Amino acid sequence: MATLVMQLLGCDVAALNTVHFSNHTGYRQFKGTRATAEQITEIYEGLCQSHLTDFDVMLSGYAPSAAAVEAVGAIGMDLQRKAEKNPGSFFWVLDPVMGDQGRLYVSNDVVPAYKRIIHHADLILPNQFEAETLSGLKITSLSTLAEAITAIHATYNVPHIIITSVDLSKFTQSSSPQTTPPDSLTVIGSTTRSDGSPRLFRVDVPALDCYFSGTGDMFAALIVARLREAVFAADPQLRTTKSWVSPDDVEATDLPLARATVQVLASMHSVLEKTMEARDAELRVADTRGDELLSEEERLKREHLRKSKAAEVRLVRNVQYLREPTMVFQAQEWRKEDLPAGSQ
Amino acid sequence: MATLVMQLLGCDVAALNTVHFSNHTGYRQFKGTRATAEQITEIYEGLCQSHLTDFDVMLSGYAPSAAAVEAVGAIGMDLQRKAEKNPGSFFWVLDPVMGDQGRLYVSNDVVPAYKRIIHHADLILPNQFEAETLSGLKITSLSTLAEAITAIHATYNVPHIIITSVDLSKFTQSSSPQTTPPDSLTVIGSTTRSDGSPRLFRVDVPALDCYFSGTGDMFAALIVARLREAVFAADPQLRTTKSWVSPDDVEATDLPLARATVQVLASMHSVLEKTMEARDAELRVADTRGDELLSEEERLKREHLRKSKAAEVRLVRNVQYLREPTMVFQAQEWRKEDLPAGSQ
Numbered sequence: 307m308a309t310l311v312m313q314l315l316g317c318d319v320a321a322l323n324t325v326h327f328s329n330h331t332g333y334r335q336f337k338g339t340r341a342t343a344e345q346i347t348e349i350y351e352g353l354c355q356s357h358l359t360d361f362d363v364m365l366s367g368y369a370p371s372a373a374a375v376e377a378v379g380a381i382g383m384d385l386q387r388k389a390e391k392n393p394g395s396f397f398w399v400l401d402p403v404m405g406d407q408g409r410l411y412v413s414n415d416v417v418p419a420y421k422r423i424i425h426h427a428d429l430i431l432p433n434q435f436e437a438e439t440l441s442g443l444k445i446t447s448l449s450t451l452a453e454a455i456t457a458i459h460a461t462y463n464v465p466h467i468i469i470t471s472v473d474l475s476k477f478t479q480s481s482s483p484q485t486t487p488p489d490s491l492t493v494i495g496s497t498t499r500s501d502g503s504p505r506l507f508r509v510d511v512p513a514l515d516c517y518f519s520g521t522g523d524m525f526a527a528l529i530v531a532r533l534r535e536a537v538f539a540a541d542p543q544l545r546t547t548k549s550w551v552s553p554d555d556v557e558a559t560d561l562p563l564a565r566a567t568v569q570v571l572a573s574m575h576s577v578l579e580k581t582m583e584a585r586d587a588e589l590r591v592a593d594t595r596g597d598e599l600l601s602e603e604e605r606l607k608r609e610h611l612r613k614s615k616a617a618e619v620r621l622v623r624n625v626q627y628l629r630e631p632t633m634v635f636q637a638q639e640w641r642k643e644d645l646p647a648g649s650q
Numbered sequence: 651m652a653t654l655v656m657q658l659l660g661c662d663v664a665a666l667n668t669v670h671f672s673n674h675t676g677y678r679q680f681k682g683t684r685a686t687a688e689q690i691t692e693i694y695e696g697l698c699q700s701h702l703t704d705f706d707v708m709l710s711g712y713a714p715s716a717a718a719v720e721a722v723g724a725i726g727m728d729l730q731r732k733a734e735k736n737p738g739s740f741f742w743v744l745d746p747v748m749g750d751q752g753r754l755y756v757s758n759d760v761v762p763a764y765k766r767i768i769h770h771a772d773l774i775l776p777n778q779f780e781a782e783t784l785s786g787l788k789i790t791s792l793s794t795l796a797e798a799i800t801a802i803h804a805t806y807n808v809p810h811i812i813i814t815s816v817d818l819s820k821f822t823q824s825s826s827p828q829t830t831p832p833d834s835l836t837v838i839g840s841t842t843r844s845d846g847s848p849r850l851f852r853v854d855v856p857a858l859d860c861y862f863s864g865t866g867d868m869f870a871a872l873i874v875a876r877l878r879e880a881v882f883a884a885d886p887q888l889r890t891t892k893s894w895v896s897p898d899d900v901e902a903t904d905l906p907l908a909r910a911t912v913q914v915l916a917s918m919h920s921v922l923e924k925t926m927e928a929r930d931a932e933l934r935v936a937d938t939r940g941d942e943l944l945s946e947e948e949r950l951k952r953e954h955l956r957k958s959k960a961a962e963v964r965l966v967r968n969v970q971y972l973r974e975p976t977m978v979f980q981a982q983e984w985r986k987e988d989l990p991a992g993s994q
Contacts, residue, residue, distance in 0.1 A: 310654070
């Protein structure tokens with residue numbers, strides 16, 4: 307998913323696969339192999355020996371063990387070291403894949419491994435659960451969400467954060483302002499100011515009633531391409547500024563991170579809408595003959611597999627929405643003082 | 651290369667990687683791992699158990715051992731068996747990657763492994779050396795080339811063959827007809843008639859003075875997409891005919907295989923021309939500081955690495971030439987009686 311999306315947006319990608327599975331894990335069964343830390347490191351050594359490490363951006367995602375996270379971290383740090391004479395020439399986007407919906411899906415020792423490497427990243431993309439894990443704060447309201455982002459900026463010294471998919475409807479009534487449309491997902495982002503304080507923006511997008519696998523990778527890949535574009539469209543000084551941190555006088559909604567986020571979400575919404583249409587059409591004509599011969603357990607499993615396949619993101623036929631998004635979403639600035647009294 | 655090219659042409663691809671290398675082998679050094687036959691089989695079992703094997707086309711390429719070739723062959727045969735009630739619903743394109751320029755670059759036991767599976771394939775894509783290896787005939791003239799194709803059709807019962815890149819200029823003078831432009835490469839294809847005889851066509855394209863790695867995979871991936879399109883643009887009966895073999899009254903140049911080949915070569919020529927321009931521009935500004943401190947051997951190695959990187963095929967920025975080729979090449983029918991007397 308991530309490799310193809312970046313390629314479709316014009317990036318030349320060197321993909322270092324950390325797993326080789328038959329299918330995504332949303333099917334609840336798969337076969338294949340995981341790369342060891344040594345294998346990850348070896349591939350990178352191969353790139354180094356042939357002088358193939360002149361990357362502009364690194365996107366790191368799921369790694370199958372703590373040692374693999376450390377191996378990926380070592381690669382990011384080495385690329386940073388090689389680029390340190392040219393600030394802004396290398397940017398590391400780190401998706402700290404650890405779990406979702408209140409549940410870790412990696413082994414426990416992966417958490418401290420991420421905590422050790424995150425302060426080297428330029429942008430991290432935790433979901434709500436991962437932001438809780440990194441900040442140590444339970445996010446139950448807009449104000450605890452703001453606190454978690456502030457804490458992550460401060461603890462890990464990471465300049466850019468986007469918390470992908472926050473479900474505000476699950477927050478307590480008093481903390482959910484009436485400006486939140488129903489059935490919407492909220493994405494919250496922030497770029498630090500020079501004093502370390504967050505510069506928060508939010509984007510609300512309509513939620514789609516379907517579970518898609520790989521949307522985290524899709525978001526990450528799109529943000530890689532769109533953030534770099536937005537930085538290159540901004541003041542020329544920005545692209546040679548360490549970690550592409552905008553000057554303090556740039557408003558939250560004018561941040562390249564905010565401009566990139568609205569574009570990314572517009573692309574994703576259209577592609578996922580098309581996927582949902584195709585899924586529904588596929589399920590309407592699905593061949594369920596023989597299902598009645600199965601046990602209830604087997605029938606439910608068969609149905610889950612069928613639904614998972616039908617919901618595979620339709621990427622290759624919807625490239626135009628990636629390249630030229632047609633939806634228009636807005637970033638809103640989000641100040642502490644805008645929070646409703648009950649959430650403070 | 652193959653995965654991305656098929657995706658760019660609108661195919662949903664399930665890629666089963668048979669090697670995981672840091673870079674292509676044209677650099678003359680690389681690190682990484684090869685998939686074992688067991689790992690290849692395991693991934694396929696993963697697809698089977700989740701009902702993810704409804705493929706229209708399978709493209710098989712390089713496999714790193716005889717056992718891996720057999721594992722890939724077993725997958726092709728199983729997919730064929732699953733589709734046998736619906737002729738034409740599954741098509742296997744097999745690139746018998748064994749060597750080039752008179753030299754095997756796989757171990758000796760890979761050759762008999764390919765010889766055992768090729769008679770299950772629908773289309774094979776040998777280069778000149780591989781066609782010699784499969785036919786047991788040395789190709790030194792147009793007539794021996796025709797004999798080799800006839801022998802491959804007959805021996806392996808394979809309905810479609812394309813011999814990618816034949817260098818006619820190396821043939822003996824008398825056998826090279828004056829219709830061959832200088833500095834050109836020739837691609838020869840054939841679809842059998844019902845009596846097993848070849849239906850030969852040729853396409854001459856201008857040769858580019860540069861070695862590009864991955865062009866074999868690029869050709870294979872493009873032909874997968876374009877052949878299926880051409881079959882679906884032909885008489886509706888063809889797509890439900892086993893192996894998409896056109897009726898005997900279809901002329902060689904009207905074969906879907908010939909129509910697909912000219913489109914594929916047009917796309918490739920433009921992309922490689924753009925790559926050569928980009929390569930030249932990159933080499934002009936290459937940073938060679940420090941080269942003078944190297945030993946002669948080290949300097950040559952450094953130069954080879956630099957040239958290899960500069961010649962990486964520029965795919966992601968030249969997608970339009972893949973999707974809508976602008977060049978126009980022609981397929982010519984090629985009958986035995988057209989061969990010059992000296993070559994008979």
